[in-house]
Amino acid sequence: MKIAVDAMGGDHAPQEIIKGVEQARDLYPDIEFDLYGTQEQVAPLIENHERLQLIATTETIEMGEEPVKAIRTKKDSSIVRAATAVKNGDADAFFSAGNTGAVLAAGLFIVGRIKGIDRPGLTSVLPVANPTTSQQNFVYLDTGANAESKEKNLVQFAYLGKFYAQKVLKVKEPRIALLNNGAEEDKGDRMHKAVWQLLHDDPALKFVGNVEATELLVGKADVVVTDGWSGNAALKATEGTAKMMLSLIKHGILNGGLRAKLGYLLLKPVFSQIGEVMGTSNYGGAVLLGLKAPVVKTHGSSKADAVKNTISQIHEMLTTKVIDETVTHFGVVDQPKDVDNSSQNG
Amino acid sequence: MKIAVDAMGGDHAPQEIIKGVEQARDLYPDIEFDLYGTQEQVAPLIENHERLQLIATTETIEMGEEPVKAIRTKKDSSIVRAATAVKNGDADAFFSAGNTGAVLAAGLFIVGRIKGIDRPGLTSVLPVANPTTSQQNFVYLDTGANAESKEKNLVQFAYLGKFYAQKVLKVKEPRIALLNNGAEEDKGDRMHKAVWQLLHDDPALKFVGNVEATELLVGKADVVVTDGWSGNAALKATEGTAKMMLSLIKHGILNGGLRAKLGYLLLKPVFSQIGEVMGTSNYGGAVLLGLKAPVVKTHGSSKADAVKNTISQIHEMLTTKVIDETVTHFGVVDQPKDVDNSSQNG
Numbered sequence: 001m002k003i004a005v006d007a008m009g010g011d012h013a014p015q016e017i018i019k020g021v022e023q024a025r026d027l028y029p030d031i032e033f034d035l036y037g038t039q040e041q042v043a044p045l046i047e048n049h050e051r052l053q054l055i056a057t058t059e060t061i062e063m064g065e066e067p068v069k070a071i072r073t074k075k076d077s078s079i080v081r082a083a084t085a086v087k088n089g090d091a092d093a094f095f096s097a098g099n100t101g102a103v104l105a106a107g108l109f110i111v112g113r114i115k116g117i118d119r120p121g122l123t124s125v126l127p128v129a130n131p132t133t134s135q136q137n138f139v140y141l142d143t144g145a146n147a148e149s150k151e152k153n154l155v156q157f158a159y160l161g162k163f164y165a166q167k168v169l170k171v172k173e174p175r176i177a178l179l180n181n182g183a184e185e186d187k188g189d190r191m192h193k194a195v196w197q198l199l200h201d202d203p204a205l206k207f208v209g210n211v212e213a214t215e216l217l218v219g220k221a222d223v224v225v226t227d228g229w230s231g232n233a234a235l236k237a238t239e240g241t242a243k244m245m246l247s248l249i250k251h252g253i254l255n256g257g258l259r260a261k262l263g264y265l266l267l268k269p270v271f272s273q274i275g276e277v278m279g280t281s282n283y284g285g286a287v288l289l290g291l292k293a294p295v296v297k298t299h300g301s302s303k304a305d306a307v308k309n310t311i312s313q314i315h316e317m318l319t320t321k322v323i324d325e326t327v328t329h330f331g332v333v334d335q336p337k338d339v340d341n342s343s344q345n346g
Numbered sequence: 347m348k349i350a351v352d353a354m355g356g357d358h359a360p361q362e363i364i365k366g367v368e369q370a371r372d373l374y375p376d377i378e379f380d381l382y383g384t385q386e387q388v389a390p391l392i393e394n395h396e397r398l399q400l401i402a403t404t405e406t407i408e409m410g411e412e413p414v415k416a417i418r419t420k421k422d423s424s425i426v427r428a429a430t431a432v433k434n435g436d437a438d439a440f441f442s443a444g445n446t447g448a449v450l451a452a453g454l455f456i457v458g459r460i461k462g463i464d465r466p467g468l469t470s471v472l473p474v475a476n477p478t479t480s481q482q483n484f485v486y487l488d489t490g491a492n493a494e495s496k497e498k499n500l501v502q503f504a505y506l507g508k509f510y511a512q513k514v515l516k517v518k519e520p521r522i523a524l525l526n527n528g529a530e531e532d533k534g535d536r537m538h539k540a541v542w543q544l545l546h547d548d549p550a551l552k553f554v555g556n557v558e559a560t561e562l563l564v565g566k567a568d569v570v571v572t573d574g575w576s577g578n579a580a581l582k583a584t585e586g587t588a589k590m591m592l593s594l595i596k597h598g599i600l601n602g603g604l605r606a607k608l609g610y611l612l613l614k615p616v617f618s619q620i621g622e623v624m625g626t627s628n629y630g631g632a633v634l635l636g637l638k639a640p641v642v643k644t645h646g647s648s649k650a651d652a653v654k655n656t657i658s659q660i661h662e663m664l665t666t667k668v669i670d671e672t673v674t675h676f677g678v679v680d681q682p683k684d685v686d687n688s689s690q691n692g
Contacts (some may be wrong), residue, residue: 093662113684119500126421129395129587129591129594130590130593131593131598147534147535148535148536149526163616172447179579181575181578181579188493189493189494189575190494200679207377212582212586213580213581213582213583213586214582214583214585215584215586216583216586216587217586217587218586218590229575229576230575230579232527232559233525233527233576233579233580234559234579234582234583235583236527236558236560236580237559237560237580237584237587238583238584238586240559240560240562240586241562241583241584241591242587242591244475244564245475245587245588245591245620245624246478247475247477248477248620248624249620250625251477252477252613252615252617252619252620253613253616256613256616259615260613260616262609262612263608263609263611263612263616265609266605266606266608266612267606267609267613269598269600269601269602269605269606270598270599270606270609271538272593274594274598275599276593278594311374
């Protein structure tokens with residue numbers, strides 16, 4: 001398998017990207033890497049060229065650029081070139097820590113959607129922060145690829161999440177829930193009520209009902225399906241609250257004198273464990289599911305370790321052929337009832 | 347001033363409701379209370395009848411009941427009777443810890459909207475959890491009274507929040523922000539982009555732009571305006587994450603042996619302070635703003651202390667005449683440009 005890597009994207013690119021890629025290369029003998037980036041910046045940083053080649057590009061898409069315009073005009077950028085390699089079959093997956101919008105646009109317009117998927121969903125694996133369960137994580141989509149969604153999009157997200165949970169997280173029969181504004185079945189606006197019904201009536205989905213954002217991290221399901229708008233708000237509020245609480249604790253310790261500092265030292269293992277549960281770098285990158293190949297975006301702040309973990313995730317996606325499962329389902333098997341085939345290529 | 351109290355609503359009703367009301371009565375010599383509840387349950391619990399009378403009712407709306415149906419059929423329930431007293435001018439405000447939907451429905455259909463307000467917004471005062479600022483709290487609406495909102499609703503929420511921040515939180519010129527899926531001005535779906543423009547163009551509002559849910563508790567604004575759908579998701583995710591993190595810490599301490607327990611004892615003041623910042627009972631109840639009188643719903647789990655704090659909040663609303671300010675603005679002053687007057691009574 002070959003992974004096309006955007007070596008230029010991310011706060012610590014290209015150093016940390018290359019470092020992480022080399023670590024992953026040493027870990028997985030079955031992966032080859034094509035690194036897309038400028039000759040002068042990338043070449044000197046490569047330590048070992050085994051199963052790793054630089055493909056020189058001349059342009060870079062910066063973090064602040066308007067995504068669609070950027071991928072249309074910067075044809076020789078690392079993002080566009082890497083995505084094009086996947087499209088042409090020269091690579092099997094695309095990895096980037098760069099401009100999220102540009103990565104999503106390159107995925108959507110260059111790599112392309114699976115037939116039968118109207119809108120891909122940006123997918124994260126999130127931690128279950130519940131000490132009373134052994135469940136460690138769950139699949140959450142759409143985290144914000146689509147600001148506006150329709151019923152059929154959410155049903156497709158349920159299938160995309162199901163296959164991902166089965167193949168990558170090894171959950172035999174994933175429990176699927178819908179993020180809604182109440183737990184009861186009659187909750188939600190018209191759209192969410194309709195989605196509840198569609199998911200509930202689908203015999204191929206193990207639908208366990210609505211889940212509220214208060215219970216997102218409790219581990220009530222293996223896949224939580226949401227529209228990109230509220231999914232984005234809930235995920236960001238989760239991240240923000242975790243961050244603010246840690247900062248309150250830190251501030252309290254720093255201003256609590258010797259007593260608090262001693263308390264911190266004694267509780268350090270507890271805090272480390274929580275940091276590990278809540279930390280982003282252990283959960284890989286965000287996958288734009290619904291495309292013809294794995295397109296995975298990791299945090300802009302990623303260092304080598306997070307890059308390596310995200311490559312592991314891509315390795316698992318390719319090994320388990322999760323995309324093939326999706327293609328087969330949407331291409332051959334019965335489609336969700338409400339898929340409007342006429343708009344597939346719209 | 348007289349407050350109509352639903353003595354029957356809440357997990358600890360009527361005991362804790364009455365206890366909290368009596369505490370507030372002893373604190374504020376200018377408040378009289380009418381307690382609506384059943385003779386046999388409420389009468390024996392009243393310790394002192396000074397400025398406090400029981401108005402006997404025969405029905406109770408339970409937590410699980412369908413709200414609109416309940417207020418239509420249970421005419422002699424504490425919720426319907428208390429709301430009706432406000433409508434008839436027999437009381438100045440309505441307080442309940444009961445069935446949220448029924449309280450909102452009673453507010454909307456019995457107490458009634460202010461002329462010019464299309465949809466009231468459920469409003470919470472939330473903590474700023476940022477140790478680097480002196481700002482302690484901010485106004486957040488709509489937390490979920492409306493599952494579907496239009497542009498004009500959000501502009502009205504901005505005004506409702508502004509008056510509340512000015513009068514109740516004593517912020518002279520409240521900074522107003524819009525909860526959106528990105529900080530930049532071009533972010534959001536069509537609706538949020540349009541709201542951004544309306545708020546930005548309004549010279550009467552000190553609009554400071556978009557705020558993302560990651561920064562909700564950072565204190566970037568005094569009023570955060572949101573549609574009820576994403577506002578609900580972000581608020582619930584915030585509550586859920588805070589709760590899960592505390593439970594992870596607790597679990598870590600309980601399972602960390604003597605060392606962790608000692609560490610906890612030393613850090614106890616830090617945890618108490620965080621508990622105080624993040625705790626719900628210090629911030630009063632949720633106010634359905636946009637109605638002709640204060641209609642305030644406090645957590646179902648409220649004990650006497652939370653009841654007393656919520657009465658303080660109502661006292662402040664009545665003393666500062668925040669509702670009058672709203673009535674004057676929407677009745678006499680220029681209305682936000684996009685208010686569709688024809689639908690006011692719709």
